[in-house]
Amino acid sequence: MRAPTPRSTRVRTPLRSLHQHVKRFRQQRRVQAGSLIVSIFGDAVLPRGGCIWLGSLIRLLEPLGVSERLVRTAASRLVKDGWLRTQSLGRRSNYLLTDTGRRRFGQAARRIYASSTPPWDRHWRLILLVGDLNAKERERIRKALFWQGFGTLNGDCCVHPNADLVSAFDALAAEGLGAYVPRLMPLQSGDGMRITSTNNGDLVRRAWNLEGLRTGYDAFIRAYQPIYTELASETGSGVAEEDAFLVRVLLIHDYRRLLLRDPGLPDALLPRDWPGQEARRLCRDIYRSLMVPSERHLTLHLQLADGSTPAADASLKARFSAAPPG
Numbered sequence: 619m620r621a622p623t624p625r626s627t628r629v630r631t632p633l634r635s636l637h638q639h640v641k642r643f644r645q646q647r648r649v650q651a652g653s654l655i656v657s658i659f660g661d662a663v664l665p666r667g668g669c670i671w672l673g674s675l676i677r678l679l680e681p682l683g684v685s686e687r688l689v690r691t692a693a694s695r696l697v698k699d700g701w702l703r704t705q706s707l708g709r710r711s712n713y714l715l716t717d718t719g720r721r722r723f724g725q726a727a728r729r730i731y732a733s734s735t736p737p738w739d740r741h742w743r744l745i746l747l748v749g750d751l752n753a754k755e756r757e758r759i760r761k762a763l764f765w766q767g768f769g770t771l772n773g774d775c776c777v778h779p780n781a782d783l784v785s786a787f788d789a790l791a792a793e794g795l796g797a798y799v800p801r802l803m804p805l806q807s808g809d810g811m812r813i814t815s816t817n818n819g820d821l822v823r824r825a826w827n828l829e830g831l832r833t834g835y836d837a838f839i840r841a842y843q844p845i846y847t848e849l850a851s852e853t854g855s856g857v858a859e860e861d862a863f864l865v866r867v868l869l870i871h872d873y874r875r876l877l878l879r880d881p882g883l884p885d886a887l888l889p890r891d892w893p894g895q896e897a898r899r900l901c902r903d904i905y906r907s908l909m910v911p912s913e914r915h916l917t918l919h920l921q922l923a924d925g926s927t928p929a930a931d932a933s934l935k936a937r938f939s940a941a942p943p944g
Contacts, residue, residue: 644683651692657871668715710923731937738884749801767881769825835893862911
């Protein structure tokens with residue numbers, strides 16, 4: 619099943635770097651279709667109401683080498699995992715974000731599209747695992763807090779420089795871990811407990827694997843710098859709409875996966891040559907360059923089961939214009 623393919627009246631010159639990037643993605647032996655669908659929903663579908671006809675989703679992913687069968691299987695799995703739900707209209711089906719899915723995407727969007735890292739008040743937030751918990755339960759809690767950006771010290775102490783502890787506990791409850799919250803102790807360092815800059819650096823090294831993350835950011839910059847260079851040149855003025863959409867998807871997909879491992883530390887706690895800031899600027903600049911042609915492509919191909927095309931809301935233009943909450 620495929621969505622109708624209206625013709626665009628605009629003629630654009632293919633850009634070599636964009637085509638090469640898409641080609642490399644298609645040549646991967648194993649594509650994680652579920653993760654790619656999550657990226658498309660968060661970036662392209664959410665601003666247009668968070669709903670898409672399955673046929674349109676299949677059509678949008680086809681140029682990336684993702685088969686119809688793989689899209690169907692991955693979408694069904696996301697429904698089972700609580701990210702999406704279905705809505706039938708005759709023989710067609712829309713896929714919509716669940717309330718949980720919207721909350722998750724909202725949290726991710728605040729980080730992905732922020733223009734800078736948050737400031738730091740120089741107070742640490744800690745969550746201590748103090749109750750009667752077995753090893754499996756402790757690992758589940760540590761893993762859930764890791765995905766919120768918390769580092770781990772000595773196994774039973776999770777730490778973050780600027781997390782909202784109430785929101786952190788709410789997120790644990792939303793992930794089905796609410797029964798364990800009474801066995802956790804939230805703490806925030808007071809004025810008399812501030813750690814010296816030397817000890818801050820040691821704490822960061824112990825709690826997070828920044829070197830592995832640095833490698834990921836360096837690879838991201840190497841992959842996308844040629845694309846930015848070409849887009850910024852005169853030859854980049856005529857990027858094809860489909861190419862713009864495909865590279866926008868891959869850009870946010872790759873950047874989002876890095877942020878999943880990035881604790882979001884303030885600049886004061888990062889090395890001076892930290893590549894995360896350069897990666898953020900590069901992502902922002904490419905995204906802005908691709909916005910108009912990629913949105914034209916979505917207007918042509920993102921449809922609902924009734925054949926209508928939802929318009930993008932104001933949140934789209936606000937991306938990369940505000941810092942995340944501290």
